[in-house]
Amino acid sequence: MKDTAKDYSHIKGWGVDADPKNDPTYPMKHRNDGEQAGYSWERPPQQPTTVEVLHSIERPNVTAVFGTSTPPSGLSGMIRRIAFKDSESSYGHWLPLMLADRVNMVEGVLDDLMHGHVPNIVGELGWKAEWKHNRTKLVRRVLVRVALVSTAVAYLRSRRDDS
Amino acid sequence: MLAMSYRGPLRVRIDHKPMPEILHPQDAIVRVTRSCICGSDLHLYNGDVPDTRVGMTFGHEFTGVVEQLGEEVQKLKIGDHVLVPFNIACGKCVFCQQELYGNCHESNPEATAVGGIFGYSHTAGGYNGGQAEYVRVPYADVGPTVIPDGMDVDDAVLLTDVVPTGYQAAEMGGIQRGDTVVVFGAGPVGIMAARCAWLFGAGRVIVIDHVDYRLDFVKKYAPCEAYNFRSLEDPVVFIKRTTDSLGADVCIDAVGAEAAGNAMQTLLGRKLLLQGGSATALHWAINSVKKGGIVSIVGVYGPINTLVPIGNVVNKGITIRANQASVKRLLPRLIEHVQNGTLDPKALITHHIPLEEVSDAYRIFSAKLDQCIKPVLMPPSARM
Ligand SMILES: NC(=O)c1ccc[n+]([C@@H]2O[C@H](COP(=O)([O-])OP(=O)(O)OC[C@H]3O[C@@H](n4cnc5c(N)ncnc54)[C@H](O)[C@@H]3O)[C@@H](O)[C@H]2O)c1
Ligand SMILES: [Zn+2]
Ligand SMILES: [Zn+2]
Numbered sequence: 001m002k003d004t005a006k007d008y009s010h011i012k013g014w015g016v017d018a019d020p021k022n023d024p025t026y027p028m029k030h031r032n033d034g035e036q037a038g039y040s041w042e043r044p045p046q047q048p049t050t051v052e053v054l055h056s057i058e059r060p061n062v063t064a065v066f067g068t069s070t071p072p073s074g075l076s077g078m079i080r081r082i083a084f085k086d087s088e089s090s091y092g093h094w095l096p097l098m099l100a101d102r103v104n105m106v107e108g109v110l111d112d113l114m115h116g117h118v119p120n121i122v123g124e125l126g127w128k129a130e131w132k133h134n135r136t137k138l139v140r141r142v143l144v145r146v147a148l149v150s151t152a153v154a155y156l157r158s159r160r161d162d163s
Numbered sequence: 164m165l166a167m168s169y170r171g172p173l174r175v176r177i178d179h180k181p182m183p184e185i186l187h188p189q190d191a192i193v194r195v196t197r198s199c200i201c202g203s204d205l206h207l208y209n210g211d212v213p214d215t216r217v218g219m220t221f222g223h224e225f226t227g228v229v230e231q232l233g234e235e236v237q238k239l240k241i242g243d244h245v246l247v248p249f250n251i252a253c254g255k256c257v258f259c260q261q262e263l264y265g266n267c268h269e270s271n272p273e274a275t276a277v278g279g280i281f282g283y284s285h286t287a288g289g290y291n292g293g294q295a296e297y298v299r300v301p302y303a304d305v306g307p308t309v310i311p312d313g314m315d316v317d318d319a320v321l322l323t324d325v326v327p328t329g330y331q332a333a334e335m336g337g338i339q340r341g342d343t344v345v346v347f348g349a350g351p352v353g354i355m356a357a358r359c360a361w362l363f364g365a366g367r368v369i370v371i372d373h374v375d376y377r378l379d380f381v382k383k384y385a386p387c388e389a390y391n392f393r394s395l396e397d398p399v400v401f402i403k404r405t406t407d408s409l410g411a412d413v414c415i416d417a418v419g420a421e422a423a424g425n426a427m428q429t430l431l432g433r434k435l436l437l438q439g440g441s442a443t444a445l446h447w448a449i450n451s452v453k454k455g456g457i458v459s460i461v462g463v464y465g466p467i468n469t470l471v472p473i474g475n476v477v478n479k480g481i482t483i484r485a486n487q488a489s490v491k492r493l494l495p496r497l498i499e500h501v502q503n504g505t506l507d508p509k510a511l512i513t514h515h516i517p518l519e520e521v522s523d524a525y526r527i528f529s530a531k532l533d534q535c536i537k538p539v540l541m542p543p544s545a546r547m
Contacts, residue, residue, distance in 0.1 A: 062272040070217070
């Protein structure tokens with residue numbers, strides 16, 4: 001407990017929550033009678049299952065409430081269903097989910113096109129903000145990419161001419 | 164209604180979506196008045212979090228006015244202006260009973276490791292979030308808290324996550340009077356953690372980041388020492404040197420999965436996604452803390468394996484404490500701190516951006532453009 005002689009008066013609230021008993025601290029749990037009782041609490045009412053909900057195999061049921069934002073669908077949905085056959089401890093769960101996310105991204109673009117909407121990808125990427133606040137770097141990045149692509153194209157052309 | 168929609172890594176936009184509905188007797192529907200973008204949203208935005216589905220609406224830090232109530236809700240009434248903690252918690256399960264509100268067992272079917280979080284992928288329950296005009300709020304009697312009279316809504320919205328998370332980061336450090344505390348990360352959470360370290364009686368507070376404008380801000384706001392790790396040869400050696408070669412008493416990781424500063428961690432954790440993120444700041448925290456010291460982690464990582472020097476945790480006898488912030492547990496004390504002026508959260512807000520410009524808002528926060536610290540999205544009805 002050194003340094004307490006120092007002057008901390010310029011720091012508003014210094015030490016107001018100091019507590020020698022705060023070690024060990026949260027999240028040491030507040031033990032209560034429920035501790036050994038297992039999964040026995042009075043559950044909240046169950047939200048009706050109006051959409052497909054995948055649940056972790058590490059629990060017996062769907063939780064009393066759940067989100068309904070984007071139920072599994074399409075090819076990505078099929079991959080997600082397979083992923084949920086494995087536990088949260090397994091790469092067999094998480095890696096297929098990551099794959100499904102990437103597939104889902106393509107499905108998103110196709111879905112846009114099918115609805116007659118061409119996604120404004122530059123807008124979605126927020127390049128307007130880059131243009132406003134970071135113009136030189138943005139321009140440099142675009143120029144570097146254009147240069148790389150044109151060099152590659154020129155190289156491939158020259159190879160084709162050679163053969 | 165207007166709502167943010169995730170389209171894939173780095174791509175988000177505003178869409179028209181159906182209004183949310185009451186799906187459970189303890190639900191409320193809230194008309195959003197403020198909705199922040201958080202460092203946690205960047206993990207989703209970058210495509211790092213498994214089971215982040217296209218079309219989902221993000222947003223777990225919001226305030227709003229109660230518009231509809233399920234039949235079992237008792238504590239709220241229509242018209243109440245509430246702040247909504249980011250954790251979805253039932254209040255009944257054994258974990259909620261132990262005040263582990265971030266670890267509720269009745270709000271996230273998809274994963275058991277974390278409770279439900281608004282707008283945070285299906286790995287946190289699949290809920291649409293508050294970056295929208297309206298949002299469904301489950302367990303409305305447990306989390307939502309009426310904004311006290313006279314409190315600025317900008318302060319209230321930061322009580323949904325940033326303030327409790329920063330405070331809990333300091334609290335979990337078990338800080339004792341005179342302790343040297345190092346905070347990695349000068350984002351909103353790290354800034355608040357540094358500020359709160361003093362409340363627990365820290366003797367010295369040091370913040371490490373590599374974004375100069377944020378370091379300048381925290382130096383004045385906390386107030387504290389602040390260093391750019393790009394100008395330090397080795398941040399661990401720097402901290403040892405400045406602490407009598409012993410290390411800090413407490414180190415706080417307020418960076419999480421998006422950490423910069425180590426090429427291998429960046430490659431494995433951010434580019435190839437073969438780890439639950441880049442654990443550079445956590446690595447530094449473990450190696451900079453004193454033997455027998457405490458590492459407090461609030462930085463968020465993905466669910467898969469992540470490389471950390473666990474051998475040093477054993478050999479140094481370090482205690483690690485970590486969790487999602489238990490917002491409801493901390494609210495009474497933190498509301499007091501805001502009301503009596505001890506804490507000034509709204510000073511962190513640098514940008515109020517119309518909800519319709521959500522793509523640009525994400526880019527500004529993510530790329531740290533325009534000296535951004537904390538951006539708040541404003542739905543049309545809140546701008547009138
Ligand atoms: N546990 C919780 O309840 C909880 C709640 C909110 C946020 N979080 C997490 O806290 C973290 C910070 O959130 P934020 O909103 O402040 O995010 P942010 O992205 O604004 O801030 C992170 C900061 O870390 C800096 N940084 C990057 N690499 C670093 C390194 N190696 N060392 C030091 N600093 C480094 C960045 O420059 C940035 O300023 C995120 O991981 C977020 O998910 C956790
Ligand atoms: Zn947050
Ligand atoms: Zn619960």
